[in-house]
Amino acid sequence: MPRPRAANQATAAHLRLRREIVSGRLQQGSALGEPGLARRYGTSRAPIREALIALEREGLVRFEKTGRTRVRSFSxxxxxxxxxxxxxxxxxxxxxxxxxxxxxxxxxxxxxxxxxxxxxxxxxxxxxxxxxxxxxxxxxxxxxxxxxxxxxxxxxxxxxxxxxxxxxxxxxxxxxxxxxxxxxxxxxxxxxxxxxxxxxxxxxxxxxxxxxx
Amino acid sequence: MPRPRAANQATAAHLRLRREIVSGRLQQGSALGEPGLARRYGTSRAPIREALIALEREGLVRFEKTGRTRVRSFSxxxxxxxxxxxxxxxxxxxxxxxxxxxxxxxxxxxxxxxxxxxxxxxxxxxxxxxxxxxxxxxxxxxxxxxxxxxxxxxxxxxxxxxxxxxxxxxxxxxxxxxxxxxxxxxxxxxxxxxxxxxxxxxxxxxxxxxxxx
DNA sequence: ATCGGTAAAAGTGTCGACACTTTGAGAGCA
DNA sequence: TGCTCTCAAAGTGTCGACACTTTTACCGAT
The missing domain is CATH 1.20.120.530 (GntR ligand-binding domain-like)
Structure with missing residues (x-):
């Protein structure tokens, strides 16, 4: 098995996306398309997907029934x-x-x-x-x-x-x-x-x- | 975007694996290899990976530093x-x-x-x-x-x-x-x-x- | 019989591709 | 101008493949 699970691209993308959300650079309600993020981060979609799953369980993004992912907004x-x-x-x-x-x-x-x-x-x-x-x-x-x-x-x-x-x-x-x-x-x-x-x-x-x- | 995120294979694998763990069929400490699970469930590794990430955040499995995944045991x-x-x-x-x-x-x-x-x-x-x-x-x-x-x-x-x-x-x-x-x-x-x-x-x-x- | 080294087997992280679905932009019509 | 329908664009879920790493099984030497 490869490098430690903490130093992989999926974790990097997770931390980076989280920072962008809590710093306000990613506005609430923004759509998070996997291909776009993958291009921005210079990876494929696989690590991005893992990061999004982690963020969803952290409550920072939401999966809509349609499958789309958006930055969560708080009522x-x-x-x-x-x-x-x-x-x-x-x-x-x-x-x-x-x-x-x-x-x-x-x-x-x-x-x-x-x-x-x-x-x-x-x-x-x-x-x-x-x-x-x-x-x-x-x-x-x-x-x-x-x-x-x-x-x-x-x-x-x-x-x-x-x-x-x-x-x-x-x-x-x-x-x-x-x-x-x-x-x-x-x-x-x-x-x-x-x-x-x-x-x-x-x-x-x-x-x-x-x-x- | 495809079917509702609740009815995909990743979620199915998540629920199924969880049932196997909390029912005791999967013993604590068992190694969970992605290829093996994929074969057992008749899918590819991608949905299995998603399920494992969800289970890790639920605290039912643990990722070792080496990358291996095992059913968590509780001290x-x-x-x-x-x-x-x-x-x-x-x-x-x-x-x-x-x-x-x-x-x-x-x-x-x-x-x-x-x-x-x-x-x-x-x-x-x-x-x-x-x-x-x-x-x-x-x-x-x-x-x-x-x-x-x-x-x-x-x-x-x-x-x-x-x-x-x-x-x-x-x-x-x-x-x-x-x-x-x-x-x-x-x-x-x-x-x-x-x-x-x-x-x-x-x-x-x-x-x-x-x-x- | 035990130990060490070596090579094959198995596993993970990542990538690109494909099918299918939803979105939405534009053409055609009223 | 406004509305509807159609079709292309974009996105997701899933798959198989590849490179690299760890584990393990085997074999020879002591």
Whole structure:
């Protein structure tokens, strides 16, 4: 058998396509024709097909009944569902994260939150936000949970990009409520109170539902 | 574009392979060579490849670094992780299920639990157990959550089959504790107390961790 | 009998081709 | 101008082939 399955063209195409979607270069609803992508990437259709299957299971593209593939768009109720799923996963992750939580973790999150307070645009704040949540999920140290979380992360990110496109972020200020929620979560994690950490995480995510739609 | 993506050979191979794995006909650790499967299913390698990719993302098979594909086996700690993930997903689903819960749902679950009490072998009980959890998850009416739950369900089922193989279930009696937990969950759902339903579900699943390893 | 080396067998990643289906662009008609 | 029908263009599902790599089975030497 050939090279490691991580360094093949199918995986490369998968990562590249995902980056193009979550960065907004590929707009929601765009048709993804296999011959076109194959030409663009300098490969045949086989690796492209594999990449599309992986992206579909990640929820970033959709196969229409006709067979066509398009970049997925997220309705308000779909985003609500995604956020509820995030609350479930990340709430459990926060609970589990207490097992291995260290002083370094606390310091890292404090730095992150401080940076959030100084953020001057929505894109930068979002990146910090995602990093913070990623840190907690990873610290849950549960491969199954992490694997379930990843699609949600990409869907979330793809939706955020769509939001940037609509609102020209001139009058931007970090939301005080989000910062407060992050501090509350960090406090629970640092003090080692799993139930409270879990609840803080879930409430924080579900609270965002008001503007996610 | 051709026939609906649900009625193609790739999907057929996916479903068929999954059935063979969760039914135990394909033992854990078995090598899944594409040419062999293609011959067995009377197709070329292309649909088989697609099916294997889907199965890998479902967590039922594993790609080794060498490129080989094998039916996944579950270690004790992996099962613990899977059960923790189930607790997260199903706990949230139970909470959400209260929105649409009806009298018919209550009746259906009562019937299910009554059948569990009369079950005479582990396989039958497991099927009822899975049905019950499936019912609750579906009633959560959250597509994202359901989609995340499916891989866990198949992994859970694949592991159960492995358990049957080991213990010849001669001296079988339904576990009183499981029945009690199911009744407690149903009570919370029927009475419309979301927080309690969620907690009942999570505790029930995490309690099983003692014998799952 | 065991061990090491060698060559054949089997397997994966990728490619191009073909049949069939859907899309849609343009011609013909009202 | 607007509508319908027809036919070409584009796309998907599937197949067989090829190059390269790993595995394995065999054979000889010790």
């Amino acid at each position: 308000g109720s779909e985003m609500r569902e995604i956020m509820e799923a995030r609350a479930a996963i990340e709430g459990m992750a926060a609970r589990l994260a207490n097992r291995l939580w260290t002083e370094e973790d606390t310091v890292a999150l404090e730095k992150n939150i401080a940076a959030q307070e100084r953020a001057t645009d929505l894109a930068a704040l979002s990146r910090l936000d995602i990093d913070l949540h990623h840190h907690v999920v990873t610290r849950g140290d549960n491969a199954s949970l992490i694997r379930l979380w990843e699609p949600l992360r990409w869907q979330w990110e793809a939706h955020l990009v769509e939001i940037y496109r609509r609102q020209s972020g001139d009058d931007f200020v970090p939301e005080k409520e989000t910062i407060r929620a992050h501090r509350h979560l960090l406090k629970a994690l640092a003090e080692g109170t799993p139930a409270e950490a879990s609840e803080a995480m879930m409430n924080h995510i579900l609270f965002n539902l008001r503007w996610a739609r | 004790g700690s992996e099962m613990r992780e899977i059960m923790e993930a189930r607790a997260a997903i199903e706990g949230m689903a139970a909470r959400l299920a209260n929105r649409l819960w009806t009298e018919e749902d209550t009746v259906a679950l009562e019937k299910n639990i009554a059948a569990q009490e009369r079950a005479t072998d582990l396989a039958a009980l497991s099927r009822l157990d899975i049905d019950l959890h499936h019912h609750v998850v579906t009633r959560g009416d959250n597509a994202s959550l359901i989609r995340l739950w499916e891989p866990l369900r198949w992994q859970w089922e694949a592991h159960l089959v492995e358990i049957y193989r080991r213990q010849s279930g001669d001296d079988f009696v339904p576990e009183k504790e499981t029945i009690r937990a199911h009744r407690h969950l149903l009570k919370a759902l029927a009475e419309g107390t979301p927080a309690e339903a969620s907690e009942a579900m999570m505790n029930h699943i995490l309690f099983n961790l003692r014998w799952a390893r």
